[in-house]
Amino acid sequence: SEVCTTAECINGFLPFNPAAEVFYWIEWVTIIFFTGEYLVRLATCGDGVCSRLRFIARISNLIDLCAWLPFWVSGFSQDPPFAKPTLGQLGGGGAAFVRAIRLVRVFRVFRWGRYSLGIKVFAQAAQLSVAPMIILAVSGVVAMVILSSVIWMVERPEGSFVDDDLLFITGRSRPEPDKYGMQDICYGTIPKAAWWVLTTMTTVGYGDCSPITGVGKMVGVLTMMAGIIVLALPITVLGSNFAKVTEMYEDDIARFSAQDYDKDGIIDEHELRDFIRTKRREGLLRRDVDVSIAALMEKYDEDRGGFLRLEQFTKLQQDVLAEPTDPFQLLQKKLDTRLLAIEEALAAIRKGGTEDEDQTKLSRAYDSRMSA
Structure with a gap:
């Protein structure tokens, strides 16, 4: 759409160049696609007026709105409506400025592009600086x-x-x-x-x-x-903070990958349930937070897809995990680790072997767990 607007501004391009009409219809197709996509997401964002108002108020959705709304506003304000553009029309500041706002739509590709993580790292580093x-x-x-x-x-x-x-x-x-x-x-x-x-x-x-x-x-x-x-x-200082934030994001990705058993890039309910069960056994869950799977998915699954992405899972960890600072939690974590080591050692013994071999397996399994 913005490419069409830019090409139409070339001196002599309108109204003499036959390709100008092609750009006109290309812009129609892109605007219809943007409008339809936005309306479908608005209709499926949830029930009630409040859900739709929250949907509209999001920054990314406001950017989407700027992608197509100026086309309809400027089109209906023309005489005749939606007339094919001429060089004189583009020269007037009003419509051209409104159409140029659609360039903001370009930033939406960063949500799916591989540079999205880099943008988030830079934004957080700038915030710290x-x-x-x-x-x-x-x-x-x-x-x-x-x-x-x-x-x-x-x-x-x-x-x-x-x-x-x-x-x-x-x-x-x-x-x-x-x-x-x-x-x-x-x-x-x-x-x-x-x-x-x-x-x-x-x-x-x-x-x-x-x-x-x-x-x-x-x-x-x-x-x-x-x-x-x-x-x-x-x-x-900005460069130092950028390096720190990059390291933090790498740690988040490592924890996310460790919990993502099937390596599909998302945390489903089964993987989330296993995560909560493990942290509860380690005594790292906050007691003032509802950690039921249904409540967590309701709060952090903003897309209502039944799974959590990296950013959502990282936010969940920040909210539900507690640092083991008091002596009781530290002792409980230590006892849970030793109990798990004993269970794994006993499981190794059940596989069979002589008494000396059983003793060796027990010692190795226990030492391996305690050093992990």
Whole structure:
């Protein structure tokens, strides 16, 4: 849909190119598909008005709504309705802007794409790095204000460091006394000088503005160094948090894979029941949370598919598991582990063998379980 809108904006494409009508009908097909998919999901999201309102209020569903609703609104507002587009129509800001909103629909593919996990990792790392980013913003603003003021005092045409000969040699003299020259544009005011400071601190250096005095060049060196210091430290924290979150997600995937016995990428009710039974035996379940399978599936299975995905299972673990902090829970966990080791050792003995072999099997099975 957005490809069609982009192609239609090419000068001379409409209304003369025969392919324009093909794009028009392609857009119709895509919009009908988006509309039908949304309405079907809305009809099956649950019973009652509250369920449907919660469905509509979700961010992802609001993005879906923006994918097709502007088409119908702009189409019915035309005269005649849903007229084929012309270059004049696209030039008007209203309809073109509304249609451009559909580009947000592209972000929906990340829900199924392999980059979805990377986006979540980056988002969580950014959330953990809010404080360093605030420090970055404040430090950057303070440094920019100070350096902009300094470079303005040094490089402004009326300053004591700049004379007419220097402006003439560097090609920045005013064309007429009452008109601006390049030096006025770059350093005439502190806000104008802030543009140069920002591009220099971020090491972009467009080259449209540069100091022409010796003192100004020294200030430029300080600005470059300040940019490295101000930007480097918070970015390092962001990278460190990104590595930590990546490690956390890898642990979540490992726990998920260990519980996903049939390796189908989901946790069904049988696997969830085994997970709850194991954690109850280990004494790791919270006592203030309803851990019945029906209640857990009702709460965490948002798609109502009868299974849990990685994100849903991770959220479930965070809510139902408790750290064994009190002595009773620690003792219970230790006793459960030893009891399980004895049961496995006895199971090994039942397979038969001499008395010495039974003793060896018992010792090996017990040691193996206790070291696991």
